[in-house]
Amino acid sequence: MASDPLSPWRRLLALPNESRTKTLAVAFVVSAICALLVSGATVLLRPIQSANRAAEEQARIEALVQGIPGMAELLEASGGALSTVVIDLARGRAAADVTPATLEAALADPANWTALEPGADLAGLGQRPDFAQVFLLRDGADISLILLPIAGAGYNGRIEAVLALRGDMQTIGGLSVTRQSETPGLGARIEEAGWLAGFPGTQTRDPDGTLRFAVARGAAASVYEVDGITGATRTSSAVTRMVRFWLGPDGYGPLLDAIRRGEF
Amino acid sequence: MPARASLWTTLTAPLLRENPVTLQILGICSALAVTTTLATALTMAASLTVVVTLAAGIISLIRRHIPDTIRLIVQIVIIASLVIVIDQVLQAWFYDISRALSVFVGLITTNCLVLGRTEAFARHNPPGPAMVDALGNALGYSLVLVVIGTLRELLGKGELMGHAVLPLADQGGWFTPLSLMLLAPSGFFLLGGLVWAIRSWRPEQAEAPEFGPMPQKGPAE
Numbered sequence: 313m314a315s316d317p318l319s320p321w322r323r324l325l326a327l328p329n330e331s332r333t334k335t336l337a338v339a340f341v342v343s344a345i346c347a348l349l350v351s352g353a354t355v356l357l358r359p360i361q362s363a364n365r366a367a368e369e370q371a372r373i374e375a376l377v378q379g380i381p382g383m384a385e386l387l388e389a390s391g392g393a394l395s396t397v398v399i400d401l402a403r404g405r406a407a408a409d410v411t412p413a414t415l416e417a418a419l420a421d422p423a424n425w426t427a428l429e430p431g432a433d434l435a436g437l438g439q440r441p442d443f444a445q446v447f448l449l450r451d452g453a454d455i456s457l458i459l460l461p462i463a464g465a466g467y468n469g470r471i472e473a474v475l476a477l478r479g480d481m482q483t484i485g486g487l488s489v490t491r492q493s494e495t496p497g498l499g500a501r502i503e504e505a506g507w508l509a510g511f512p513g514t515q516t517r518d519p520d521g522t523l524r525f526a527v528a529r530g531a532a533a534s535v536y537e538v539d540g541i542t543g544a545t546r547t548s549s550a551v552t553r554m555v556r557f558w559l560g561p562d563g564y565g566p567l568l569d570a571i572r573r574g575e576f
Numbered sequence: 577m578p579a580r581a582s583l584w585t586t587l588t589a590p591l592l593r594e595n596p597v598t599l600q601i602l603g604i605c606s607a608l609a610v611t612t613t614l615a616t617a618l619t620m621a622a623s624l625t626v627v628v629t630l631a632a633g634i635i636s637l638i639r640r641h642i643p644d645t646i647r648l649i650v651q652i653v654i655i656a657s658l659v660i661v662i663d664q665v666l667q668a669w670f671y672d673i674s675r676a677l678s679v680f681v682g683l684i685t686t687n688c689l690v691l692g693r694t695e696a697f698a699r700h701n702p703p704g705p706a707m708v709d710a711l712g713n714a715l716g717y718s719l720v721l722v723v724i725g726t727l728r729e730l731l732g733k734g735e736l737m738g739h740a741v742l743p744l745a746d747q748g749g750w751f752t753p754l755s756l757m758l759l760a761p762s763g764f765f766l767l768g769g770l771v772w773a774i775r776s777w778r779p780e781q782a783e784a785p786e787f788g789p790m791p792q793k794g795p796a797e
Binding site: 329338339347350364 | 665671
């Protein structure tokens with residue numbers, strides 16, 4: 313029986329439970345099996361989960377557009393669908409060789425990501441994709457609404473949202489949070505309609521073009537602010553920094569400038 | 577726990593006579609938090625049932641080889657892994673409900689009902705009885721969740737499983753929803769009422785009224 317491949321295993325099981333070898337071995341085997349189980353479930357189920365998330369995001373974008381006055385009719389007039397454009401963020405115009413269908417493949421390539429300087433990285437992202445998919449609603453030739461997906465680091469994890477800007481590119485049409493893991497009951501209230509209702513009509517820039525948008529500490533005091541969430545200072549300021557980053561020069565700034573100049 | 581209890585007694589005793597929630601007051605954190613609607617209560621009950629039954633089976637299988645010094649951490653690792661798997665399954669196939677349950681699925685890990693069953697019963701019994709005992713306790717927990725969930729959804733919204741049952745006053749009916757029922761305190765009220773009702777019906781469950789210096793029991797949650 314010396315060549316029995318199971319004999320070391322049997323010898324291990326025969327050890328007294330309190331021996332150091334057996335304690336370490338049991339701890340190791342249990343953790344290894346549990347790690348396999350957890351990673352297996354995560355990897356196998358991820359495609360279904362991301363499909364769920366995408367469907368949820370689509371539904372939220374539709375709800376966001378429906379919730380902005382006047383947009384539902386416009387959406388219906390334009391055939392019920394938003395037009396989808398992939399933007400080259402650095403140049404501020406439609407990407408030449410990336411389409412919505414190939415966006416995912418393009419973003420899998422690290423060459424299509426730009427590392428952010430710590431000073432410019434307001435949203436805490438570390439790096440930013442060079443391409444992003446935005447949604448447009450046109451009234452004739454003019455853009456009357458643009459939906460910009462934004463993301464940033466929150467208190468407990470990544471926050472993802474869609475920001476709607478009206479045709480002047482500085483009035484917020486609405487915000488919809490598509491993904492967050494903030495503290496339930498405090499920061500997680502950024503998902504609630506009651507708080508999001510403060511966004512429509514808020515101005516992002518003053519007449520000089522300076523970004524002024526902020527989530528206030530307490531109640532909003534100017535047209536550039538929305539009410540803060542009591543007890544969720546970190547989440548509130550994460551939203552401020554996220555919106556400012558994505559409307560700024562490293563985010564959609566070049567695109568918004570091009571639209572304002574009428575070049576888009 | 578009687579040593580020679582038949583499987584049937586093991587299964588049914590925790591439903592009322594030794595209900596983990598109303599008698600032992602275990603696992604009430606989640607029982608209060610997820611019972612605003614019947615659907616979330618049912619999902620939570622089903623998740624806990626699967627986790628506690630499987631955990632009891634696995635721990636009972638390896639019960640002779642768990643070193644005493646690390647037995648709690650071994651049990652928690654097994655329970656936590658099962659919980660993560662269940663959470664992933666919910667996110668994949670029951671997306672809306674998993675959003676409603678948010679962190680509470682993860683908190684099954686720290687539900688003392690689960691660790692209580694594995695530590696007190698599964699570690700000393702073969703897999704069959706261990707799983708039956710765990711299933712019985714999980715069903716006892718589910719029973720309480722379903723009762724409280726039904727009452728809260730019915731009285732708080734006039735609905736059951738999302739279908740209108742009581743005609744609402746603002747839609748021409750007679751029922752004015754009790755918004756309090758949707759808030760956490762009402763969970764306490766209903767659970768307290770349930771404990772009172774059961775202990776009035778079965779006085780042997782009531783604890784001795786005098787409170788001398790008692791030995792510290794395990795943390796409640």
